[in-house]
Amino acid sequence: MAGISGNFYEGADAIVLSGGYKDDEDRGDWILYTGQGGNEAGRQVRDQTLTKGNLALALSEEQGLPVRVIRKQRRGGVDGYVYSGLYSVRRHWVEASSDGPLIYRFELDREPSQGEWEPQEATGHRATSVMQRIVRNSSVTQYVKELYDFTCQFCGVRLEVDAGAYAEGAHVRPLGGVHAGRDAISNVLCLCPNDHVLFDKGATFVDAESRLVRTATDEVITELSLEHYVNPGNFSYHRTRIAGQAY
Known part of the structure; x- marks a missing residue:
């Protein structure tokens, strides 16, 4: 009945798409799934929390555990209900529902090993599903990494590996899906792997006005080292939609 089967220490093993949450989007190979809680008669009346099934899905994302989709x-x-194969939870975030209260959103992609999704109409004929994927421009992230000499803009660490210095290009506003971030220099930071993960998961965010890097508990970590223009709107989007901050 809750729509998510699983627990907070093993992850989610299955979700059900039954039409109970009107903010859901189902495009076959790609799903934008609304977390559980606060829904009454198809209307969101309370904020959702990162507990129960929502926490289980977040754990599946963190540990790379596939989820059955029904x-x-x-x-x-x-x-009736049809088993549709295994999907991976790519990311999650918090946003206002169409009714107002906050909801957790989970983006899922069909596992390549499952083959292409082939929905069946009531007549038994196959329907056509079209999936669009983002092709990233590696020259954009490479430019930003070279601009900072592969040094993390958050912690100042420069990692040396056998092949030379290593850093990652982090998109402030995520690409693809509902986020529709641009693969542009004004949307990319140069971060070490640790800070990249924390930033992508919303555990850290940037105050665009003061350029302070903060944690989800609003603790100040450092001041952002910034030698190129980053659109303040991207920082604002990340704070509110990814890190779940109110400002």
Whole structure:
């Protein structure tokens, strides 16, 4: 009934798409799934929290555990459920629902090992599903990394590996899906792997006005080293939609 099967210490083993949350988006190979909680008769009346099934899905994301997807279908006037294969949880964030209260959002992609999703209509004929994927421009992230000499803008660490210096290009506003961030220099930071993960998961964020790097508990870590222009709107989007901050 909750829509998510699993627990906070093993992750989620299955989710059900049954139409109970109107903010869900199902494009076959790509799913934007609304977390559980605060929903009454198809309307969001309370904020969701990162507990129970929501926490289980977040754990599946962190540990790379696939999740079974089950879809509700109606055939011959009868409602039933169809197993649709394994999907990976790519990312999650918090945003306002169409009704107002906050909801957790989970982006899932079909596992390549499952093959292409082939939905069945009530007649048994195959329907066509079109999936668009973002092709990243590596020259953009490479430019930003070279600008900072592969030194993390948050912690100042420069990692040396056998092949030379190593850093990662972090997009402030994520690419693809509902985020629609641009693969542009004004949307990229040069971060070490640790700070990249923390930033992507919303555990850290940047105050655009003061350029302070803060944690989710609003603790100040450092001041952002910034030698190129980053659109303040991207920082604002990350704070509110990824880190779940109110400002």
